[in-house]
Amino acid sequence: MPAPARTNREALMTASAAQHEAAARRVALRVPWRSSTLVPYVLISPALLCLLTFSVLSIFVAAAVSLTNLDISGLADYTQVHFIGLHNYQAMFGDPAFWEALGNTAFFVTVGVPTLVIGSLAIAIALNFSRSRFFRALKAFYFVPAITAIVAISLIWGNLYNSQFGLLNWLLSLVGIAPVQWLTDPTIAKLSVALVAIWRGSGLDIIIFLAALQAIPPEYYEAAAVDGAGEWQKIFRITVPLMRFAIFFVTVTTLINWMQFFDEPYVLTQGGPVHATTSMSLYIYQQGFRYNEFGFASAASIVLFAIIAAVTVIQLRARQDVDG
Amino acid sequence: MVRRRTSPVVVGALLAAGALLTAFPFFWMLTTSLKPIAESYTYPPTVLPSTITLDSYLRLFRDFDFGRYLVNTIVVVLIGFVGMFFVAMAGYGFAKFRFRGKNVLFLLVLSTLMIPIQVTMIPTYLILNSLQLTNTLVGIALPTLVSAFNIFLFRQFMSTIPDDILEAARLDGAGELRILWSMVLPLSKPILAVGSVLTFITGWNSFIWPLIIANDQQNYTLSVGISLLNKQLTINPPLQMAGASLMVVPIVIVFVIFQRYIVQGFTMSGLR
Numbered sequence: 001m002p003a004p005a006r007t008n009r010e011a012l013m014t015a016s017a018a019q020h021e022a023a024a025r026r027v028a029l030r031v032p033w034r035s036s037t038l039v040p041y042v043l044i045s046p047a048l049l050c051l052l053t054f055s056v057l058s059i060f061v062a063a064a065v066s067l068t069n070l071d072i073s074g075l076a077d078y079t080q081v082h083f084i085g086l087h088n089y090q091a092m093f094g095d096p097a098f099w100e101a102l103g104n105t106a107f108f109v110t111v112g113v114p115t116l117v118i119g120s121l122a123i124a125i126a127l128n129f130s131r132s133r134f135f136r137a138l139k140a141f142y143f144v145p146a147i148t149a150i151v152a153i154s155l156i157w158g159n160l161y162n163s164q165f166g167l168l169n170w171l172l173s174l175v176g177i178a179p180v181q182w183l184t185d186p187t188i189a190k191l192s193v194a195l196v197a198i199w200r201g202s203g204l205d206i207i208i209f210l211a212a213l214q215a216i217p218p219e220y221y222e223a224a225a226v227d228g229a230g231e232w233q234k235i236f237r238i239t240v241p242l243m244r245f246a247i248f249f250v251t252v253t254t255l256i257n258w259m260q261f262f263d264e265p266y267v268l269t270q271g272g273p274v275h276a277t278t279s280m281s282l283y284i285y286q287q288g289f290r291y292n293e294f295g296f297a298s299a300a301s302i303v304l305f306a307i308i309a310a311v312t313v314i315q316l317r318a319r320q321d322v323d324g
Numbered sequence: 325m326v327r328r329r330t331s332p333v334v335v336g337a338l339l340a341a342g343a344l345l346t347a348f349p350f351f352w353m354l355t356t357s358l359k360p361i362a363e364s365y366t367y368p369p370t371v372l373p374s375t376i377t378l379d380s381y382l383r384l385f386r387d388f389d390f391g392r393y394l395v396n397t398i399v400v401v402l403i404g405f406v407g408m409f410f411v412a413m414a415g416y417g418f419a420k421f422r423f424r425g426k427n428v429l430f431l432l433v434l435s436t437l438m439i440p441i442q443v444t445m446i447p448t449y450l451i452l453n454s455l456q457l458t459n460t461l462v463g464i465a466l467p468t469l470v471s472a473f474n475i476f477l478f479r480q481f482m483s484t485i486p487d488d489i490l491e492a493a494r495l496d497g498a499g500e501l502r503i504l505w506s507m508v509l510p511l512s513k514p515i516l517a518v519g520s521v522l523t524f525i526t527g528w529n530s531f532i533w534p535l536i537i538a539n540d541q542q543n544y545t546l547s548v549g550i551s552l553l554n555k556q557l558t559i560n561p562p563l564q565m566a567g568a569s570l571m572v573v574p575i576v577i578v579f580v581i582f583q584r585y586i587v588q589g590f591t592m593s594g595l596r
Contacts, residue, residue, distance in 0.1 A: 039500045040426070043417030047410040048429065050470040054448050055436035061447035075453065126339050130332045138336075140583065141343035144350070147586065148575050149529040151547045152568035155554060156349045159356065159561050167352065170368050199346070207587055231331060260440050263531055267551050281442045288446045289536060297446050305443040312438065 059305070066299035072292035088299035098300065100275050101283035104190065108279060109258045111194050112201070116254050117247065120202045124209035125235060139210070146203025154267035157196045158183070161268075183269055186276035193277045196264050201257065205250050212246035213239065248319050252312065259308050280304050350572065357381070357565035364561040380566035389541060390570065393549040400465045400534070400545055401527035407469035408523045412512070414470075415478025416504050420490060430479075436472045441532065449536055459539045467533050468526055474519055481515040482508060518589040521582045528575060546571050 066088055068074075074081040092098050127139055145153065160167050161182035169179040182192045220238050229237065240247075262281040265271055271278035271286065278286070284304065288297030352371075356364055357380055359373040384390040417423075418430055448467050449458065457463035485508060493503050509516065531547040538544050544552075550567040553560070579586060 037423075040417040040421035040423040043421070043500070043504075044414040044429065047407075047414035047470045047475060048433070050407065050410065050466065051433060051436055051472055051475075053451060054444055054467045055439045055472075056432070058444040058447040058451065059439065061450060062443055065447065065450065070450075075450075123339070123342065126335050129335045132332075134336060135339070138339050138343045140580075141347050143583075143587070144576060144579060145346060147525050147529075147579055148350075149531065149547055149550075149571045151529075151531050151551050152353075152571040153349070155550060155564050155568045156353045158554060159564060160349065160352065162559070162561075165365050165367055165369060165561070167369050199349075256440065260442060262441075267554060281445075284442050284445060285532075285536075288449070294446055294450065301443045301446055305440065308440050309438070 062298045062301050062305075065295055066302050068295045070294040070298075075292075075294070084295070088296045089303070092296065092299050092303070097275055097278070098283065101278045101280050104276070104278055105259060105261065105280045107190060108194055108197075108261050109255060111191070112198055112258045112261075113251065113254050115198055116201050116205055117251050119198070120205035120250070121209055121240075121243070121247065123202065124206045124213055125239060127206070128210060128213040139206075142206050143203045145200045146207070148200075150200060150263035151267055153200055154196060154264050157192075157199075158268050161192055184273055186273050189269055189273060189276050193265050193268055196268065197258070197261065200264075201254065205254060208250055209243070209246055212243055216242050248315075252315050255311065255315070256308060259304070259311070350576075353565045353568050353572065356561055357569045359562050361560060361562055380560075380562040381570070383563060384566055384570065388549065388553075389544070390546070390549055390567070392542070393544050393546045394570070396461055396543060397528060397545040397547075399461050400530065401524055403462060403465035404469065404523045404527035405520070407465070407471075408474070408516075408519050410470055411474045411519065412478055412509060412516070413504065414475050415482050416508050418475070418479040419482035420485070420487070420508075433472050433475050445532070445536065448533075452537060458537055459543055460537075461543060463537045464530070464534045464543065464545065465527065467537075468530060471522075471526075474522070477519070478512070478515055481512055485511050517582070517585045521578065521585045522589045524578060525575065525586075528571070 067083055067085060068081050069084050069087075070081050123142060127135055127142070129135065163169060163179060163181055163184065166182070168182065172178075172180065181188060183189050216239065220242070221234055224234050224238055260281055261279040262285065265277040265279055265282055266285070269277045271282045280300070281304075284297050284300045287293050287300060355371065355373055358376045358378070359370070360375055360377050360379065363370060363374060414433075418426065444467070452458050452463045452466065455463075457466065489507065490503060493507055498506075529547065530545065531551070534543070534545040534548045535551070538548060546567075550564075550571060553564045553567050
């Protein structure tokens, strides 16, 4: 068994990190320590100010606001804002809609992540099958959905799904299948919304998988061919094991993306029918900006943050176990 | 031997079928946007329009305020490029200087990658509100102005620039901003290309922030304007599809021209 090859991405990062360290050492030799100069601080401060305000500071603000009754009237007059302890959290855990949103998010993750990871990997392996111009041209088709606006995409699919004049039901009628309530049946609506996100999300995952595939040295396949390995054996004995890091990376990022699922249900169903497609993000958005319950919505976002952080930590642990 | 020759053909055929399926919604978008309203309701649906009309596109600009939304979107994209300059500055700072707290600050930058938008959605609104920036285009652009991963990318790239030439410029008396502007940036063209394309796509497609930050129509971007087309009492498919085309076509053109940079950028960033 050959040592696992690094993916492009890993190799790139380590290579440039090494270069960077070498460069830093050279700087250390030649440039005297300029602790007095403000230049680097001036250079990094605009970017850091923007970045940290809307990330690190945001978390503290969310945590603080989640302990208050801040709503639209409190926004206009801060004297109306009171500390109410964990009341928002209690109210949220007692809200069936919160549990439904959590359940829906779990459903989206369970359906979406495996489908996307396995589907994109299969398509990427197929696209990597030949280096001909035809295959290269095909790639573009698979990439485009990834860069187009989700809002526009959701509108297009809403049109295809339409139960009165939509194309999908007409196609089904051609083969004698009764019309499907794509967006109005609670269970089917979940799947319809997920399908749009899968269609859109695949492009990005395919790009990452392709980069990793191209980093696998062709010698491995040549050696396998000499030993009489078939195409399927090559895929399962060489490609997939060597892609472990890429698969892990794509799984983590895809999982995080799906836990943040928002645009598709917002445009296609507004979270309906009867909360069936309300994801956690949509729940937070509605609490915050439809009902203007900023304290309550902040509590929900802190809970979601804790869940995402926990899932990420578990995955990182799992990866360490795999690598030994 | 036969197997070897046939399998790329089979794989190619399957991939081509998949590619057509993937492209079909876009094809449907364009053809529907050119149909007269009445035809879009007909059953069975027509794939190609029997009469071609640009009426829906005209209506977007005449009956709705899409001209303004378009300008707003372009302004948001342009503000994004200011952000990219900040990113380049920070990348240069982290790549080419030694200073107290550098490692801690850089780790802090990377750790922000883990923070999901849901956590920041409400507090960002509150922060912008207290800065009186809600309902402004600057406010819409601010939350995504600086991307941590772009800082990482720029730092990685810029650390490969040799110190000698920077030192030479310093000895010649060039100031740091001048060095950045006339030496470091020209040497960083590849990463600037990747960054520019990603900045354009992020700004152009941005949806959740304009949705939250823009309260009145004056500051809507294309994405918010289009999402409103779905909330009209009667659905007007050609109008919706014309709006979608307005958003999708420029991105596809950018993609076709800059495909290499986009793929490179996505491969490196892995996100967004």
